Amino acid sequence: MSTLSLPRTSSWTPWSNRLRNMLTQESIATIIVSVIVAAAVLLPLFALVVSSFQVMDASGFSTTWGFENYTALFNDRVIHKAFINTLLISSGSTILATFLGVSLAWINARTNCPWRDRLEPYNLIPFFLSPFVGAIAWHNLASPRIGLLNSWARDYLGVPGYLINVDNIYGVIWVTGIFFTPLVYLFVVGSLRRMDPSLEDSARTTGAGLLRTTMTVTLPLVAPAILSGAIIVFVTSAGEFGVPFKLGAPYGWQTLTTQIFSKAVGDDANYYLGSAMSMSLGIITAFFIWVQQRYIAPRSFTTVTGKGFRPNVIELGRWKWFAFGYNISFIVFAVVLPILSLIIVSLHPVWQGRIIPSAMSLNNYVKTLFFWRPDSIQAATNGIYNSFILAFLGATIAMILSLVVSHMIHRTKGFGARVLDFLCVVPIGFPGIVLAMGVLVTYIKTPIYATLWIILLGYITRFFPYGQRNISSVMLAISEELDQSSRMAGASWFTTLRRITIPLLKPGIFAGWVLLFIIFLRELSISIILYTSGTETLSVGVYYLSNYENEALTAALSMTQTVILLVCILIFRRVAGREALTA
Amino acid sequence: MGSRQAARAACRIALLAAPFTAIAIFATAASVNAADLTPHEKTLAAAAKKEGAVTIINPIFSDRTAQRMAAAFVKRYDLGPDFKFNNLRKGTGATVAQVRQEIKAGKFTVDVHLVSAPGFFAAASEHGAFMKLDSDYWKDSEELAKQASQYFNYPYVVVPLAYTFQPVWNTSCDGMKDFGATSYSDVLKPALKGKTIVSDITKSFTYTNTVISLKKNDAVDVDEMWKKIKATDPIVEFRTEPKMQMVISCQRPLDMWNLAGRVYQNVVKKPDLAKILKIGYYKEGQVMLGNQAAVLKGAPHPNAGQLLLEFLLSKEGTDIFVEGEAVYSFRKGYKPPEAAKPYLLDLSEHKLLGMKDWVAAQGEFKEVRGKWQAMFQ
Numbered sequence: 001m002s003t004l005s006l007p008r009t010s011s012w013t014p015w016s017n018r019l020r021n022m023l024t025q026e027s028i029a030t031i032i033v034s035v036i037v038a039a040a041v042l043l044p045l046f047a048l049v050v051s052s053f054q055v056m057d058a059s060g061f062s063t064t065w066g067f068e069n070y071t072a073l074f075n076d077r078v079i080h081k082a083f084i085n086t087l088l089i090s091s092g093s094t095i096l097a098t099f100l101g102v103s104l105a106w107i108n109a110r111t112n113c114p115w116r117d118r119l120e121p122y123n124l125i126p127f128f129l130s131p132f133v134g135a136i137a138w139h140n141l142a143s144p145r146i147g148l149l150n151s152w153a154r155d156y157l158g159v160p161g162y163l164i165n166v167d168n169i170y171g172v173i174w175v176t177g178i179f180f181t182p183l184v185y186l187f188v189v190g191s192l193r194r195m196d197p198s199l200e201d202s203a204r205t206t207g208a209g210l211l212r213t214t215m216t217v218t219l220p221l222v223a224p225a226i227l228s229g230a231i232i233v234f235v236t237s238a239g240e241f242g243v244p245f246k247l248g249a250p251y252g253w254q255t256l257t258t259q260i261f262s263k264a265v266g267d268d269a270n271y272y273l274g275s276a277m278s279m280s281l282g283i284i285t286a287f288f289i290w291v292q293q294r295y296i297a298p299r300s301f302t303t304v305t306g307k308g309f310r311p312n313v314i315e316l317g318r319w320k321w322f323a324f325g326y327n328i329s330f331i332v333f334a335v336v337l338p339i340l341s342l343i344i345v346s347l348h349p350v351w352q353g354r355i356i357p358s359a360m361s362l363n364n365y366v367k368t369l370f371f372w373r374p375d376s377i378q379a380a381t382n383g384i385y386n387s388f389i390l391a392f393l394g395a396t397i398a399m400i401l402s403l404v405v406s407h408m409i410h411r412t413k414g415f416g417a418r419v420l421d422f423l424c425v426v427p428i429g430f431p432g433i434v435l436a437m438g439v440l441v442t443y444i445k446t447p448i449y450a451t452l453w454i455i456l457l458g459y460i461t462r463f464f465p466y467g468q469r470n471i472s473s474v475m476l477a478i479s480e481e482l483d484q485s486s487r488m489a490g491a492s493w494f495t496t497l498r499r500i501t502i503p504l505l506k507p508g509i510f511a512g513w514v515l516l517f518i519i520f521l522r523e524l525s526i527s528i529i530l531y532t533s534g535t536e537t538l539s540v541g542v543y544y545l546s547n548y549e550n551e552a553l554t555a556a557l558s559m560t561q562t563v564i565l566l567v568c569i570l571i572f573r574r575v576a577g578r579e580a581l582t583a
Numbered sequence: 584m585g586s587r588q589a590a591r592a593a594c595r596i597a598l599l600a601a602p603f604t605a606i607a608i609f610a611t612a613a614s615v616n617a618a619d620l621t622p623h624e625k626t627l628a629a630a631a632k633k634e635g636a637v638t639i640i641n642p643i644f645s646d647r648t649a650q651r652m653a654a655a656f657v658k659r660y661d662l663g664p665d666f667k668f669n670n671l672r673k674g675t676g677a678t679v680a681q682v683r684q685e686i687k688a689g690k691f692t693v694d695v696h697l698v699s700a701p702g703f704f705a706a707a708s709e710h711g712a713f714m715k716l717d718s719d720y721w722k723d724s725e726e727l728a729k730q731a732s733q734y735f736n737y738p739y740v741v742v743p744l745a746y747t748f749q750p751v752w753n754t755s756c757d758g759m760k761d762f763g764a765t766s767y768s769d770v771l772k773p774a775l776k777g778k779t780i781v782s783d784i785t786k787s788f789t790y791t792n793t794v795i796s797l798k799k800n801d802a803v804d805v806d807e808m809w810k811k812i813k814a815t816d817p818i819v820e821f822r823t824e825p826k827m828q829m830v831i832s833c834q835r836p837l838d839m840w841n842l843a844g845r846v847y848q849n850v851v852k853k854p855d856l857a858k859i860l861k862i863g864y865y866k867e868g869q870v871m872l873g874n875q876a877a878v879l880k881g882a883p884h885p886n887a888g889q890l891l892l893e894f895l896l897s898k899e900g901t902d903i904f905v906e907g908e909a910v911y912s913f914r915k916g917y918k919p920p921e922a923a924k925p926y927l928l929d930l931s932e933h934k935l936l937g938m939k940d941w942v943a944a945q946g947e948f949k950e951v952r953g954k955w956q957a958m959f960q
Contacts, residue, residue, distance in 0.1 A: 058946065059706035060683055078960045146832040250820045254960065262676075262786050269680035350853045353832035359853070377646050379672075444684065450692040532681075532692050533638055533669040547822050548645065548672060550849070551832070 026493035033404045040461045041423045044438030052275035069276035082254040093237040096177030098230045101184025109192035113323040126334040127182035128565035130522035132242025133558040134179045137338035142166040146353030171247045178334040180233045187229035191222040197312045239431040241525045278434035346555035364556035383541030391520035394459045399513045402467035410475045424465040432525035450532045458526040467512035474508035621719040628660035630886035636667035637887035641697035642675045648907030686712045694888030697876040701734035702945030704875045713739040713877040720896035724913040732937025733873035742873040743895040745911045748840035750863040756836035764863030770839040771811035780838045783821035785952045793870045795944045800936045802867040809958045843926040844909035868936040
């Protein structure tokens with residue numbers, strides 16, 4: 001009997017060993033996460049690609065296969081103009097946001113600018129406001145006739161006509177640029193703080209001045225972070241809907257997103273044509289992903305080593321006051337004035353373009369906050385509640401995914417890692433509104449349709465790459481040797497992840513979580529497609545009030561959103577420390 | 584029979600009839616609900632109560648109107664405090680996009696669809712997407728709806744209400760003090776440069792249908808109208824409330840196509856506005872835009888959906904949306920509530936425009952919108 005059983009055991013043992021070797025903690029996590037990411041990203045995109053080749057008939061109920069949607073892109077003059085406007089707005093916003101973001105990060109991280117620690121949270125506030133809210137605020141500030149700044153310029157300075165006008169493409173660039181500045185700032189400031197000072201010291205000791213050291217050593221070292229931030233800003237600007245919807249489209253500056261919006265949910269709703277339009281945006285995105293992969297990924301500079309250090313603080317002399325003034329100016333234009341305009345407008349029953357102290361009250365806040373009152377607006381009160389649930393759950397799930405995915409991308413470095421890296425960036429380039437349509441079509445027949453879960457899925461699919469990029473930018477700056485040492489010392493993959501990688505990445509994880517929490521609290525374009533009665537979000541509430549109520553109520557809910565975000569950021573700064581926001 | 588005999592007979596009949604008349608009046612006063620509800624309503628109400636909720640998707644009903652409607656609906660049919668009335672308000676296109684998507688997927692969250700989209704309702708009816716109605720109240724609206732050349736397709740699609748675009752302006756803004764509008768020529772004057780809004784017809788069935796109706800009725804030379812409005816350097820916008828805000832704030836003090844209901848709703852919020860916001864009309868003709876309604880086949884609350892449609896067609900339901908939105912009803916002999924009267928046109932004094940074939944008009948959308956786009960985009 002024993003002689004019969006031996007061969008079986010001997011043939012089974014190597015196979016089981018092989019299986020055991022294959023089924024490691026790392027491989028299981030890799031497989032699970034890969035399947036989730038692939039399904040989450042590819043299914044809606046597949047639905048989009050397929051849809052783009054379906055041509056809708058006049059009734060809207062039947063389709064045929066064909067290329068007519070793509071030929072329409074070339075034949076439609078409005079789409080042409082929208083395409084060009086999108087490129088102009090994205091380029092302009094990226095240049096503005098990168099310039100402001102890098103300069104502010106440098107001032108705060110590396111100079112002796114007075115009160116720089118206190119200024120930092122204020123630099124990030126524009127990002128907490130939704131760009132759509134920013135556009136509403138700036139419209140109330142700098143619209144030619146009703147803008148407060150223009151009104152004051154006329155009344156107190158005697159300026160004829162108007163001083164500034166944001167109701168055009170420049171206004172779209174301005175608002176998008178300043179509201180996305182913190183994205184670049186967040187990417188860059190962490191790298192600047194973690195930079196090995198010996199690299200700059202070497203340059204300074206060889207006679208290089210401040211400017212030369214900054215240009216030839218500092219900036220090249222943080223180039224991956226700058227480029228990552230710039231790429232994110234570019235593709236996010238291209239996919240931004242709220243700002244051009246408010247400041248561009250009514251004044252003849254259509255963008256691809258405003259056009260896609262009108263195709264997705266407009267009266268001539270043609271999702272199939274919208275899908276083809278989104279594919280054209282995808283080409284732009286793919287190009288920038290290629291740039292990122294080609295130029296940034298290979299330059300994975302190690303700016304953090306196992307050595308302990310503290311980065312140099314550059315003495316600016318009397319220029320420190322210029323730096324302070326520069327930073328304060330940014331805060332005034334990007335934070336103080338928009339919030340001021342929201343407060344003023346929100347206190348009026350109906351905004352008539354001028355301050356009427358006798359008419360001011362808190363009634364708009366009562367309607368948008370006091371859910372138990374009969375005159376409360378449900379879209380607003382539901383929105384606040386739902387957004388908190390979505391933001392908390394979404395950010396948590398997305399960061400768990402991001403952590404594992406980042407580890408796989410930057411520590412395994414195989415073909416699969418490159419594919420995964422690509423998959424993680426792809427959703428960023430697709431306008432939320434279009435990806436939401438993909439999610440809708442994919443999941444409409446499932447039980448998650450018309451629930452918060454489908455919105456959550458849309459959020460995670462669209463935005464978890466932000467968290468992943470955030471972790472990656474820190475991971476790129478951490479030497480792989482630390483991980484390798486742990487593994488060589490006998491620690492398992494999970495133990496290494498838990499005891500070495502996660503502690504080192506903690507600032508990045510917190511930053512990513514906060515980033516996503518904020519994004520989800522102010523997200524509009526996915527929610528607007530996927531919401532239904534009872535699943536409204538905060539931004540849907542703002543959009544609803546803007547479209548169906550008035551500027552004053554809109555401003556009240558916008559202020560509520562702003563205050564909620566400011567409180568959140570204060571709490572997280574206290575809990576997680578300064579680094580949580582500036583990894 | 585002599586005159587004295589006839590008088591006696593009449594007296595006798597009156598005396599005999601008096602007790603019965605008194606009983607009838609007493610019964611009516613004592614149980615308003617029982618008298619108002621038809622047997623069909625009672626059956627639907629019992630089933631709706633079990634379903635526990637109803638969801639209507641539409642671009643019209645404000646929160647205030649929806650809250651008042653919910654209370655009246657629940658009370659009239661005794662649906663109980665737990666009954667949920669969900670008013671899902673989206674843009675006209677968004678409602679169509681969502682409902683069409685649900686029909687194609689066979690997965691429904693909406694019970695009743697109310698919007699001005701004849702082409703969509705016709706196509707969806709052809710696809711068998713709507714429930715067959717058995718309305719007791721539709722007969723009260725059918726005749727006028729037909730006279731007003733509105734699209735309906737009973738027993739699947741009815742048309743409970745309509746609105747019409749009118750010129751609205753703010754007399755407190757510069758140069759608008761003595762402005763008045765009773766004709767298209769009034770709102771197209773070159774002197775209005777920088778004061779106007781043009782409605783984006785590419786995003787709206789109702790604007791496009793207004794243009795087509797004006798053309799088909801030879802009321803206005805539309806091409807010439809676009810040229811003239813273009814010369815006033817207008818802002819392009821399509822939703823009526825943002826346009827109203829532009830008018831109120833003097834950003835653009837004149838909107839050639841807005842809704843009287845929007846003026847009314849803003850006056851409710853700030854009564855002073857009644858002095859400065861004015862509503863005109865077009866002697867060339869007012870295009871009446873009927874809003875169709877239907878219950879979706881496969882709706883999660885089909886009985887509650889049918890009951891809601893009955894409510895919208897009833898006098899009580901009509902009073903609520905007319906008072907809340909200053910829109911028009913097709914109910915025969917209907918007298919609107921006093922509060923809404925100043926904002927409603929006396930239709931007997933105005934030239935009303937409709938269309939013979941609203942569904943076929945959709946075939947002209949591309950051309951009409953293309954011309955508009957060439958001018959404004």
